[in-house]
Amino acid sequence: MSNDPRHHEPRPASELEEVLLGRVVDGEATPADWAELERLAGTDQAVWTRLASAQRAHARLIRAVEDRVAVAELIDLPRHDVLARIGAGGAGTGGRARQWGGWAAAAAVALVWASTSGVFRQSFPGGGMNRAGVGIGLAPVAAEPPMSTDDYYSRFMRSGLAEGRILGEMPARLVESRDLPTGDREITYVRQIVERRRVTDAPVLGVSKDEAGVTRLVPVGDSPTPASARPL
Amino acid sequence: MNAMSPPPALASLSPDDTDWLHVLWETNRRWVAALILAHMPRGAELEDLLQEVAMRLVREGLSLRDPASVKPWLRTVAINVARTSGRRQSVRQRVIAGGAEIDADRTPDRGEAAGPSGDDKEQAGLAMRMALDLPEEYREPLLLKAVRGLSYKQISEILGIPVTTIETRLVRARRMVRDRLEAQAAAARAGGEAPPAARRGEA
Structure with missing residues (x-):
């Protein structure tokens, strides 16, 4: 033994x-x-x-x-300063965070909308302004080399944090998880970015409430509403 | 409590560094999830409870000067969050029912209610239900052992009990699950109802 x-x-x-x-x-x-x-x-x-x-x-x-x-792999720690700014340092943090989660999700939807509606494409490589003239916090991109989606996302977050436009990222929310025949796992999730911006061009984004009373940011104006911005 | 050494990535960071918290969380969040799973009522959302633990860690984690106190602290917080959620849920269920009490503990969660898509998944779901029906002292080590990579020693550090006790509890937990599955199969063969699994907390 x-x-x-x-x-x-x-x-x-x-x-x-x-x-x-x-x-x-x-x-x-x-x-x-x-x-x-x-x-x-x-x-x-x-x-x-x-x-x-x-x-x-x-x-x-x-x-x-x-x-x-x-x-658990999707639950990252919220940034300490974000918690402080959204008042999570006191009592009732869960409720407050969930309240903000709606806004954060809306911000994520807006991000998806922006990326699918060509806002980013118009921002690169000209840099930093969309067609409506609102700065979106992206630095000009040097010519090539090709960047991955993660690279773009990382750059967006870094730039946004540096400018103060992005306050942080809340834990992602898992939508679906499934096994693949290869033995890998595929996960579908929503990223939640807490953003703050001063809107001078009101038609770009509007605020509305859905039937459940959840406040959402929605694109308005002459842009067609993409599927990703519609209520699920 | 047993002495614990911090994970290598953690050892190079100062507890004053917020990166320390992130490494800490990434190192431990899977077993924290398993522990919440072992204690939460079945209607609760694991994801929400994990987020509550994460927020507690951000708010209070920097005060944890001693790396050896981290796992016990996380365990305590995880269990408290899970149990508090159970109390909140029970109150909510009673309110919804207009005074007619509903046993929130027996409400299947989304994962279980979704229904199996195949025999393997069905068997996995059954194994999970059987594990969740075990008394707490057996349920905890069994679920933690099912988190990939956790050794007896690590489980003993998390639960604060000796390795030999962990091993004994695992043996008994598996025996209980096996006996219940056999009883259920026998009942099914006889065409009768499966005997009700023991409720949580009952030996």
Whole structure:
């Protein structure tokens, strides 16, 4: 036996097999454990069947738990200064954050709208102004090299934070999570950006409430409303 | 409480650094989620509760000078958030029902209510329900062990109990789940109703 303190714990004989199976299933078995298990299996071959069954049961539970806790990967810490600015430092933070979550989601929708309606394209490489003349906080882009969506997003966030236009990013909200045949996982989520801006060109964005009373920013004016800006 | 060493990424940062909190959160958020899952009422949203824990960490985490106190602190906060949500939900359910009490604990959550799309998923869902029906002292280590990468030692650090106890509880938890599944299968074969799973907190 090893120096592992687990081996010094006296156990009823009936528990020995279960303990050994548990260690194997959990990846905690030592060579001594394996030797003991093989000794047991020498007198009862069904031990291997029970091991397979235990591994299958544990794999199912892992899958179920991993499915549920996958959402944790999307929950990032809110920036401390953002919490302070939106008043989350006091009581009732959950409610306040949720209240702001609506605005943040609206901001995210606006971001999607801006990116799909050509605002960004018109901003690059001319820089910083959309067709309505409202600065959107993007620095001019140097010629090429090609940037990924993440690069653009990262640049947008950095620039916005530097200008004070973006206050921070709230935790993302998971919409859907599913396994892919490749073994990877595909997640669909909403990013929530807390933005502050002074609007001088009122027709660009309007504020409306949907049937549930949730305040939303919606594009108005001559631009057709994209699907992404419509209530879900 | 057992001594704990901070994760490598954390060791290089000062607790005064807000990056310290971010590393801390990213290192621990999966088991925090599992722990919330073990304690929250079934109608609650795991995502919302995780966000509450994250906000608590931002507000109060910089006061955690001792890295060894982090996991116990996170565990306490996670359980409190989950239980508080249960109390809030119970009150809300009673209000909605106009005084007719509804057992919020038995309300299936969205994931479970969605229905299985295949046998494997169905079996995984069943395993989860069985695990959630275990008494707390068995439910916690079993769910934590199902978070990939957590060792007995790490679980013992989180729960503040010896490794040998963790192992014993895992053995008993699995035995209980197995016995209940066998009883359910036997009942199904007999064409009768499955025996009701033990309620939370009952040994």
